[in-house]
Amino acid sequence: MENKSLAGGRFLLVTVLNVVITVFELLGGLLSGSLSLLSDAFHNLGDAVSVVLSYVAHRIGRRRQTRQNTFGYRRVEILTALLNAGVLILISVILAVEAVRRLLAPEPVKGDVMLLVAIVSFAANLLSTILLNHGAKHNLNIRATYLHLLSDALASIGVIIGAILITVWQISWVDPTITILVAGYIVYESWPIVKQTFAILMEGAPKLDYDAIAHDICALPEIKGVHHLHAWQIDENNLVFSVHVNMQDLPLSQIEPVYRQIEALLCHKYNVNHVTIQAECYRGKDESLFYKQNDWRHD
Known part of the structure; x- marks a missing residue:
C-alpha cells in the first residue's frame, strides 16, 4: 500500500x-x-x-x-x-x-x-x-x-x-x-x-563473507568442495548468487534436496534472493573459490 x-x-x-x-x-x-x-x-x-x-x-x-x-x-x-x-x-x-x-x-x-x-x-x-x-x-x-x-x-x-x-x-x-x-x-x-x-x-560483488559461505556450504555432508562462486546485485535489495559444488556421485532425486538446503542457507543467513547451483563430481575440485582468467578452460 x-x-x-x-x-x-x-x-x-x-x-x-x-x-x-x-x-x-x-x-x-x-x-x-x-x-x-x-x-x-x-x-x-x-x-x-x-x-x-x-x-x-x-x-x-x-x-x-x-x-x-x-x-x-x-x-x-x-x-x-x-x-x-x-x-x-x-x-x-x-x-x-x-x-x-x-x-x-x-x-x-x-x-x-x-x-x-x-x-x-x-x-x-x-x-x-x-x-x-x-x-x-x-x-x-x-x-x-x-x-x-x-x-x-x-x-x-x-x-x-x-x-x-x-x-x-x-x-x-x-x-x-x-x-x-x-x-x-x-x-x-x-x-x-x-x-x-x-x-x-559494474556487477560488483555485494559485501558478504564469502569464506564463511563456502565453509557453511561445505559443512553439508554431501558437499566435498566449492568453487567458481559469483555474486552480484540487480539492485540494492536483490542479490544473485551462483556456485559450483563438488558432490558425491548421487542420482538427481538425491541432489535436489541438497540444492534446497543450500538455497535456504543462502536466503535466510545471507539474504540472497536468487541462487544457481551447478553440481560436479570431480571437475573443478582443485580450482579456486572465485573465477580466475584461465579457469574457463576446465569447464
Whole structure:
C-alpha cells in the first residue's frame, strides 16, 4: 500500500511543490541579488526533474521479467539514481565556483527579501522530504531524490541564517559562503550513491563473507568442495548468487534436496534472493573459490 502511494500521489505532490518553489526562489533571488537563493532555485529545478525521473523509473522497475529482460527492469532505478546524484554533484560544483567569484567580488544583497523567500522555501522542502522519507530507506532511486530534497531543506536553513546576518549586520560575504558550505555537503552526501550505483552497474560483488559461505556450504555432508562462486546485485535489495559444488556421485532425486538446503542457507543467513547451483563430481575440485582468467578452460 505504501509503495502505491509513494509511486503516485506523493511523487505528484512533491513535483508540484518543487516547481512552485523553483519559480518563487528564482524571482526572489533576482529581486534580492542572493546567489544562495538562486542556487537553491536551481537545486529545486533539479529536484523537480529528479522526482519525475524517479517516478518513471519506479514504475518501469515494477514491470515483470520478459524474454528480453529476464532479470526484470530494476536496473532502470539504479541508472536513475546514478544520474540524479551525478547531476546534483555537477550543479554543486558549478555553484561553488560562482560563490568563490562572489567572494572575490562581493555584490549587494537584499536580506529582507532573501529571508522571506528562504522561510517559505524551507517549509515546502521540509514537507517534500517528509513525503519521501519512508521510500528513501529501501530504494536507492528514491534515496537519491530524497537527498535532493533534503539538501534543499538544509540549504534553506543556511539561507535563512545568512539573510538574518545580512539584514542585521550587512555581512555580504555570508551569502556565497553558505553556498559553498551547502554545495560541499551535497557532494559529500551524493558521492556514496554514485559509488554504490556504479558498483552495482559494474556487477560488483555485494559485501558478504564469502569464506564463511563456502565453509557453511561445505559443512553439508554431501558437499566435498566449492568453487567458481559469483555474486552480484540487480539492485540494492536483490542479490544473485551462483556456485559450483563438488558432490558425491548421487542420482538427481538425491541432489535436489541438497540444492534446497543450500538455497535456504543462502536466503535466510545471507539474504540472497536468487541462487544457481551447478553440481560436479570431480571437475573443478582443485580450482579456486572465485573465477580466475584461465579457469574457463576446465569447464
